[in-house]
Amino acid sequence: MRYLCTDTKSHTDRSRTIERKPELSRPHMERRHFFKISTWAGGGLLLGTYLPLACSRDQTPKLDWEPNFFIRITSDNTVTFICSQSELGQGTSTGLAMVAADELGVSIDQLQIEFAQASTERFGDLQDTGGSNGLRIVWPELREAMATTRALLIVAAAQKWQIAPEDCYCEDSHIYRKDQPEQKWAFGEVLDIAATLPAPRDIQLKDPSTFKYIGKPVIGRKTKTAISGTTPYSINKKLPNMLYAGIARCPVWEGSLVSFDANEALKIPGVVEVLEIAPTEIQSTDYKGGVRPGVAVLAQNTWAAFEGKKALKITWDTGKNGTKSSADIIHELAEDYATESKVNVDLDKATSLFRSNNKVFSAMYDAPFQANACMEPLNATAYHRGHKVEIWAGTQAPKLTRDRIAELTGLPLAAVTVNNPPSGGGFGRRYFCDFIEEAVILSEKLRQPVKVTWSREDTFLTSKYHPITRDYWQASLDENNYPTAIKYRGTVSRPSGFRCYPYSIPMAFYPFLKYKESWLLPRASWRSVYAHPWGLGLESFMDELAHKAQEDPIQFRIKMLKKAPIREQKALPWVGDDLYPAKLKHTLELVAEKSNWGQTENGIFQGVSAMSYNTSYIAMVADVSVNDNQVKVHQVTAVIDCGLAVNPSQVKAQIEGSIIWGLTATLKDAITVEQGHVQQSNYDSYDLLRIQEAPHIDIHIVTSNDSPSGTGEVGVPGVAPAVLNAVFAATGKRIRQIPIRPELLENTEI
Incomplete structure (x- = not known):
């Protein structure tokens, strides 16, 4: 016994x-x-x-x-x-x-x-x-x-x-x-x-x-x-009696399903059933919910499910977003900025300093919609047995997913099991639960295991996206064109957002420009999230102020950091520690040395940026040439202070990946929308930086005994401004938007 x-x-x-x-x-x-x-x-x-x-x-x-x-x-x-x-x-x-x-x-x-x-x-x-x-x-x-x-x-x-x-x-x-x-x-x-x-x-x-x-x-x-090739990705999960699902989703966000004809789809060998998927409501946090209306084809294998999806005849009502484009969102942001608003946070009496100076310098910076473009398409397997549900999905948010599925199904938390195998990239997109909800909804209807796999086109055309942004900056200048105060309104509404403001120049933050969930595309996090447009504006604007004051861009930043106070931010759950401008200053001093700042020749010009993100600090210099209105990045030198580097090789890999990620957004493509439809459908139309275009990357890690901090995102926000600042050094033309198009170099005034 x-x-x-x-x-x-x-x-x-x-x-x-x-x-x-x-x-x-x-x-x-x-x-x-x-x-x-x-x-x-x-x-x-x-x-x-x-x-x-x-x-x-x-x-x-x-x-x-x-x-x-x-x-x-x-x-x-x-x-x-x-x-x-x-x-x-x-x-x-x-x-x-x-x-x-x-x-x-x-x-x-x-x-x-x-x-x-x-x-x-x-x-x-x-x-x-x-x-x-x-x-x-x-x-x-x-x-x-x-x-x-x-x-x-x-x-x-x-x-x-x-x-x-x-x-x-x-x-x-x-x-x-x-x-x-x-x-x-x-x-x-x-x-x-x-x-x-x-x-x-x-x-x-x-x-x-x-x-x-x-x-x-x-x-x-x-x-x-x-x-x-043995990583147990969730896309490889197989269960007995499992069905495979491909879903045709409404191509316009907040559109609706009118009708569908599944006769041809059901003729595809291996197709078992075709079901309608009703939309689910986004919860108080947009990480939860947001399934689009759609039609699911369930089959004995993924190929049959995808072929059945192609054979569907569907009529959609594209709704109010069916007539809108990306340009409409920029117009709405401009209208919002024109509406008067009261200061949200005023550091060191910035607004009063503005009133005492008559000379004002202004700039505006634009960043487009972006896709996460993970190598492993979104996928999830769910088995809803009625009294309990088990899920297999590579997710960044297993706890949040478990909470959401309990809400969705009405089951107690103890009845929801979320298995979280490795995934082929996340970049913020896998923090959202919608693709997992789809698998649970279908399995609940069928009472058997269902794997939902998104095609590559699905991940571009009907996903969630990093929002389009516009940031407005103003500086009051003294008689020597030296900045005395800054006003800002755009992506961030407080100085604690993403460890964002390290400098000693007094600054006023205004409420962020409103982002509506009904604005064409639903939001997803994206590598570095809102620090990306924030860094684009902050470090480009600091460069412009340095040139206004006729100072070296690195020395100007160092001067602005010498007197900057430690900012208390460790109470914020996503930050974990205060902001130490001296650490950022040190990375700038080192990057000037490691990049041979100011000593380039043969048509190479340099641009700099310095960013903090949560508890990490990074300064980078981009070496750039511009010929026939084409920008080529030859080298990026970066110095990072991330506390103790637990695995230095992985730290370098993360910063290298972040720089390539940032260069793709700066030089290559973006998500655009016409009549509510995303225009990019795969890697052929959403171009990524290719191997032959990649610059030499030189990473230096600051030796530190502080507790380790993050490296996956800190390297992204400073890439665009470093390149744009180098383009200005090369051409005398100031570009204030990404990606950089040849026509921008043709038409931008000096």
Whole structure:
């Protein structure tokens, strides 16, 4: 007879909140803090011993121990890291695994990685991945959880040896004796004792000098599976009795379905059924909801579903947006700006300084709609059984998705399971739930598994998009054309948005130009989100002010940063720390040196930008030439301060990718709309930067012992202004919009 033997102990202590310090290493942590990190949402401290085999006196049972929500150790010495964050190709799972391996004492090659299901009970509000927060928000809790686990294993081994725990250490999944290092216990050999121990009151975090992985370039499991073609993307998910769905969605946002004829579609071999999909309402946050009306073709394979979709005959009512274009939105933004509004935030009495100066300089900067263009098209598999639903989808927001599907279906949270395998790019688009809702809606109707796959054309023509923006800037100038104050109205309405304003020039923020959800296209986040148009305006305008004052653009910025105060912003949940202008100043000083600023020749000209994003800082210089009204970027030099670079090779890869991303938006194409219809349908009409067009990229990482911060987005916002500023240096013509078209260089006044 088999038995399931368990000895699960649950401990909680929430008597006080422990402030997270920014230092890299804290020598001790109180026991109650460990309880906190192990019970973020009341899930209990998992100090249990699990015996899935028979409890027999004649057989050593297999132990499966989860001391916290990040780690699982079995008696065969398999150590598994449970990654709470999404892996989108950005390397977060590798970075977190490096932290776990170093602090616990495990070889990174031996550490297994498992991606956690969505769980508020386990991970609270810290599971969704966006805003370059994948590693930053987990770093302190993960280190402390691993250090506590290490302490428990050491105590268990010390008891077996009958020696003091101080005489032991962990390395390569074993506990060693310091005086006799040839003696060791595998982690799996001490679980019977470790699982019964109480958490220690104090723990010792490892000194950074002992790190084997953190701070060093590591090729992790993510890269190896990608190279071998074995990454378990959700698009590869298969279930028994599963149907495959292709959906024809209304081509105009907020349009409606009038009628459809499915006769020809049903003749396609493999097509099983054709169903109407009714639109779902966008919730209070636009990350939730927003399924377009459509017609779904369900088939025995994806090819048949897509062929059936092509054969549908559909009549749409395009509604009020069916007559509007991108130009109409720009006109609406201009009308909104013309409407008087009161100042929202006035830093250092900027408005009064404006009144005391008569000379005003103004500029306006435009950025278009953009698509996310992920390599792996959006897809999701759902199995709605009536009383519960399970989902497989590469998503940036497993927790938010779980909440939304519970709302949509009326099921309790406990009945919704969201599996979150790696995905082939996210860039903000996979933070939204609409593509997952579609799979759930269809599975609920059919009561069998359904996989929804978007075609490449779907991801361009009927998706969600980065909004079109227009930013207005004004500066009051003194008799020497030096700026005394700035007024701004556009994308951002406060100085704390995206760590946005580091300079010492007094500045007034006005309410943002209204963005209506009915404006042609629904919104999606996009790599760097609103920091992209903000950076375009801020760093272009700072360059224009430097030239007005007849100063070197880098030295002008450094001067504006010397006297800038530290801005208190760490209370904002997506920021995590205050804004330190001195850090940005340091990156500017270094980039001037590394780029050989001012020493170019042979028709090469330079432009600079400096940006902060959340807790990271970056300065970059673009080397550009302009011939026959064509812009060529030869080199981009960047200096980044992202705190401790956990995996420097991944940091460089992220900044390189961000620069290519930013150059595509600056030089290539954009999403345009005519009569409500998106005009770009694939990579042939939405052109991306090609390999032969890519510049040499030179990345330098500032050495820092501060806590690690994000790198996935900070490199995007400064690209466009650095290039535009270089174009001005080359031509004397000031371009204030992207992408840069040849006709702009022809017609722009000097």
